[in-house]
Amino acid sequence: MRSSIRTPRNPPKTLGEWLQFGIGAVIVAGMCFPAFWMTYSSFKTNREIFRAPYALPETWHWENLTKAWEDGGLGGLYLNSIIVTAASVILCAFFATLAAYAFARLEFPFRRVLYRVFLIGLLLPPPAVAIALFTQLRDMGLLNTLWALIFANAAWTLSITLFLMTGYFRTLKREMEEAARLEGADTLRVFWYVVLPLVKPAMITTGILNTINIWNELMFALLFISDDASRTLPAGIVRFSGFHSTNYALVFAALTITTVPIMLFYFISQRHVIRGLTAARAD
Amino acid sequence: MRAARNNGLGGGRPGEGAGIANLLFVIPALTLYALFVLWPLAASLYYSLTDWDGIGQPRWVGLANFARAFDDDIHLASYLHVTLYILGTLVFEVSFGLVMAVLLNSDRPGFALLRGLFFSPVVLSMSAAGVLWTFVFDYRTGLVNAMLKGMGLSDWAQPWLSQPATALLCVMLVSGWKFAGFYMILFFAALRRIPRSLYEAATLEGAGPLRQFFSITLPLLKQNILICGLLAVTGGFAGFDLFFTMTNGQPYNTTEVPVTWIVKMGFDSDQLGYGIALTVILTVVVSLISLLYLRFAERSHAVEY
Numbered sequence: 001m002r003s004s005i006r007t008p009r010n011p012p013k014t015l016g017e018w019l020q021f022g023i024g025a026v027i028v029a030g031m032c033f034p035a036f037w038m039t040y041s042s043f044k045t046n047r048e049i050f051r052a053p054y055a056l057p058e059t060w061h062w063e064n065l066t067k068a069w070e071d072g073g074l075g076g077l078y079l080n081s082i083i084v085t086a087a088s089v090i091l092c093a094f095f096a097t098l099a100a101y102a103f104a105r106l107e108f109p110f111r112r113v114l115y116r117v118f119l120i121g122l123l124l125p126p127p128a129v130a131i132a133l134f135t136q137l138r139d140m141g142l143l144n145t146l147w148a149l150i151f152a153n154a155a156w157t158l159s160i161t162l163f164l165m166t167g168y169f170r171t172l173k174r175e176m177e178e179a180a181r182l183e184g185a186d187t188l189r190v191f192w193y194v195v196l197p198l199v200k201p202a203m204i205t206t207g208i209l210n211t212i213n214i215w216n217e218l219m220f221a222l223l224f225i226s227d228d229a230s231r232t233l234p235a236g237i238v239r240f241s242g243f244h245s246t247n248y249a250l251v252f253a254a255l256t257i258t259t260v261p262i263m264l265f266y267f268i269s270q271r272h273v274i275r276g277l278t279a280a281r282a283d
Numbered sequence: 284m285r286a287a288r289n290n291g292l293g294g295g296r297p298g299e300g301a302g303i304a305n306l307l308f309v310i311p312a313l314t315l316y317a318l319f320v321l322w323p324l325a326a327s328l329y330y331s332l333t334d335w336d337g338i339g340q341p342r343w344v345g346l347a348n349f350a351r352a353f354d355d356d357i358h359l360a361s362y363l364h365v366t367l368y369i370l371g372t373l374v375f376e377v378s379f380g381l382v383m384a385v386l387l388n389s390d391r392p393g394f395a396l397l398r399g400l401f402f403s404p405v406v407l408s409m410s411a412a413g414v415l416w417t418f419v420f421d422y423r424t425g426l427v428n429a430m431l432k433g434m435g436l437s438d439w440a441q442p443w444l445s446q447p448a449t450a451l452l453c454v455m456l457v458s459g460w461k462f463a464g465f466y467m468i469l470f471f472a473a474l475r476r477i478p479r480s481l482y483e484a485a486t487l488e489g490a491g492p493l494r495q496f497f498s499i500t501l502p503l504l505k506q507n508i509l510i511c512g513l514l515a516v517t518g519g520f521a522g523f524d525l526f527f528t529m530t531n532g533q534p535y536n537t538t539e540v541p542v543t544w545i546v547k548m549g550f551d552s553d554q555l556g557y558g559i560a561l562t563v564i565l566t567v568v569v570s571l572i573s574l575l576y577l578r579f580a581e582r583s584h585a586v587e588y
Contacts (some may be wrong), residue, residue, distance in 0.1 A: 016492075021393060023388050028397045031404070031460060037426055038415050051430035067377040095312040102308035114309060123573045125521030127542040128566040129323035130428050131549040131558045132330060136323055155319035158312055186393055187305065216408035218524045219542075223550065234410040238528055241414045248418060270399055273406075277468050 042252035049248045068253035077236035084146050084215045084232055088153040091208050092161050099166035101191055121159030134223055148224040153214045161206045168202040205276040208269050233258050331560035348560035357536050358544055365540040369519035375459025377511050380466025388474050402464035413528025416457045416542050420444050447537040450530050473507040509580040520569045541565050
């Protein structure tokens, strides 16, 4: 911890700092190892995995990946996950931003009560409604459709998104909005032409957090979808590994195919992810 | 809650009035929220008082489902398991995250990469993580037993996930692996806001790193620790994904947690009324604990800096 008070951008100097880096690196490497093990094991044959569990593959069997892709119907799972995630994230972002603008800037009846009602959602765990929501979606005829997941996921990420966006609105200065009003713009125009461009960074940050959460969502996906055609990746992977519980190579290949893209997404958007998280919870 | 109070940033502009029209901005979000969060929550309250197979007409049974829930040994045990699990997450997620935040808090090159890698399991899906670790803990070919054999400790090889003594512990460890990075980032952000002068002064006074951690870092992070604790507790009660993919209650219901049991009751055995009553109990328990926790956190005034 002491090293943080030195000038930045210099390599470790003291023995203590090398020790700090060394211990950190060993722990991190240990934690990353299972993921690497999974990735390189997916190129081995099943027999090889049994014989030498943690050796590198003798020959790299790329065909494992194509076989997993085809056997697991990963293309369809991917497509469904993309549709569900994109639709829920966009729906949630627009609805939450509209509402957050009103809560932060406008006066209307029941404003405080409604805000509190939305905040309840921060504490509620989704399993609290799982069964009732299941029967409701069935009665609405939405079970086994992607709509079930889109609506459920968007609704269950509203509270946190609304909370973050309202907080962000409060940090914004009102001058531009007021100037636009003096020019005669009505509330809707102000929102669309002035406010929306200003809050775009916050929408992207919350959107990325929601993308990761919804992309990985398992419980709703298991309960509301029993049809292969509408299944999403997390549920599909559980099912696939259940079917092929002895074919390690195949399961690892499927896992690798599904985890690498989300990892890339994370490393590309790392800055946003971390900014979003710290804005969300640290204060 | 605090946010709601501070909300009065002047409200609407003069002349705009307390316009009903402004309510329109909230309507889309409110509709979605009411339909898929509030309504099922309210419906749960009603169905929990009925005997219902999910298809026919619900039959009113009063509090019978709740009486049954308090008599259901597996249900009661699931709360014990989830409590143990939460205690585990406080150690393996929150405390470990805090220690790693302090360890990786440096501007030197390389540390940012370590933080990024340490955080990366958070991004993985729980189902992928669960499946992966099921293989790691596998008796015959798992990585853990293979390593033990490699070190000549074959006797220590265990069926980790299929014996009561180790199954829950394994889930806790994986949970720590998955989420320690999340808490690390939260603590890391908080650490950056502690003035450096405090540590400089402490160093001049001759306080070592350990002393500094306990006398400066910990007290100043009190509020963050409380919030992270709350997240771990509420998140722990809702825990499902890892349990479902790794053990699903096995062996002999020793890793059964409330949500896995709810899903079994509600979906596997068509007793929706009973399953829904269990969700109501879960909601009440989580809300009560959160409120008590927030009261406690408010009273024990977090340190200002």
